[in-house]
Amino acid sequence: xxxxxxxxxxxxxxxxxxxxxxxxxxxxxxxxxxxxxxxxxxxxxxxxxxxxxxxxxxxxxxxxxxxxxxxxxxxxxxxxxxxxxxxxxxxxxxxxxxxxxxxxxxxxxxxxxxxxxxxxxxxxxxxxxxxxxxxxxxxxxxxxxxxxxxxxxxxxxxxxxxxxxxxxxxxxxxxxxxxxxxxxxxxxxxxxxxxxxxxxxxxxxxxxxxxxxxxxxxxxxxxxxxxxxxxxxxxxx
Numbered sequence: 001x002x003x004x005x006x007x008x009x010x011x012x013x014x015x016x017x018x019x020x021x022x023x024x025x026x027x028x029x030x031x032x033x034x035x036x037x038x039x040x041x042x043x044x045x046x047x048x049x050x051x052x053x054x055x056x057x058x059x060x061x062x063x064x065x066x067x068x069x070x071x072x073x074x075x076x077x078x079x080x081x082x083x084x085x086x087x088x089x090x091x092x093x094x095x096x097x098x099x100x101x102x103x104x105x106x107x108x109x110x111x112x113x114x115x116x117x118x119x120x121x122x123x124x125x126x127x128x129x130x131x132x133x134x135x136x137x138x139x140x141x142x143x144x145x146x147x148x149x150x151x152x153x154x155x156x157x158x159x160x161x162x163x164x165x166x167x168x169x170x171x172x173x174x175x176x177x178x179x180x181x182x183x184x185x186x187x188x189x190x191x192x193x194x195x196x197x198x199x200x201x202x203x204x205x206x207x208x209x210x211x212x213x214x215x216x217x218x219x220x221x222x223x224x225x226x227x228x229x230x231x232x233x234x235x236x237x
Contacts, residue, residue, distance in 0.1 A: 043236065045143050048176055049201035052104045057118035057184060060107050060205075062191050066225060067163030068211055074195045077159070083133040083151070083217030090131075092195050095179055098122035098130060103176060108237060110204040119199045121180035124154075125173040134169060134217045143173050155222030156198060159213030165198075166222030166233065167207060176201040179212070204235045 079090040101123055108114045127133070129140040135149045143150065147170075154172040157164035171177065177200040181188060188194040193210025200208060206226050216222065227233040 043170060043202070045170055045174055048174075049105050049237075052106070052116050054104050054118055056116045057104050058115050059184060060109075060115040060117050060192075061113070063109060063111070063205070064163070064210070067158030067160060067209075068190070068193075069160060069162070072159070072190070072211070074190070077195050077213075079196065079212060080214040081131065081133065081216075082214070084136065084138050086138075088131070092181060095122050095127065095196065096181065098126045101178060103178070105176065105201050107199070107205055107208070110206050110231070110235070118184050119178055119180045120182035120185070121178035121196075121199065123175060124177045124179055124198075125175065127179055128173065128217070134173070141169075141173060143170060151217050151219050153218050153220065153222050155214075155216040155218060156209050156212050157214050158209065158211050161213075163209060163225050164223055165207050165209045166224040166227070167200075167203070168234065169217075171200065171202045171236070174200065174202050202237055204237065206231070207235050 077092065079092075079095070081088050081090055099122065100120065102118070102120045104116060104118045106114050107117045125141065125143075132138050132140055134141040134151055134154070135146075136151060137149060139149070141150055150169045150173075152169055154167045154169060155164065156167070177198070180193075180197050180199040181195060183189075183192055188197060193212075196212050197210045198208050198212060221233070224233050226235075
């Protein structure tokens with residue numbers, strides 16, 4: 001037992017004293033990069049997560065206050081959108097005019113808990129198609145037939161820039177990735193990200209950013225709040 005404990009301690013010391021890659025020991029960073037490649041290999045844009053009866057839905061527990069300072073006035077909110085050299089401002093009413101999607105799915109937190117939640121909003125893919133975002137030639141994105149025309153990433157951040165996430169484009173355009181404005185049939189509360197948040201079934205909850213203030217479509221991998229703390233950037237399920 002003593003030899004085993006000593007070997008484990010020595011191994012841990014070796015891992016934690018290796019050169020860093022992205023604010024994390026290189027062996028651990030390579031493990032996360034391997035996990036990302038594995039998750040990408042089995043990702044399918046047509047495969048959807050299970051849905052549940054509406055009566056099974058509950059309100060998820062509150063986690064994370066980054067980017068949600070007190071005193072925010074939702075009546076002044078506007079969404080800034082940047083893509084392919086174009087910048088525009090979008091209102092909540094603009095988003096509500098897109099096809100309305102209602103889904104009851106399992107929200108999974110990287111902390112280890114999950115909850116079945118009812119969400120309502122517009123697909124990010126419908127938003128990108130309506131405003132011709134996410135492509136290099138300024139046309140509507142087509143994951144299946146024109147994947148090479150897509151830019152590689154989407155970056156999202158809160159109005160104050162205090163919280164930010166990055167997503168790969170196939171995950172952003174997945175049919176269960178929503179720009180969500182209602183939960184449980186009611187407008188989002190301030191604590192849950194009013195007036196607009198992201199919800200996706202293909203990533204852990206840390207990617208479902210609350211109170212989106214800016215969306216950027218880009219070929220450069222966006223910064224990500226938790227990836228900068230040593231978590232997996234891809235965070236796929």
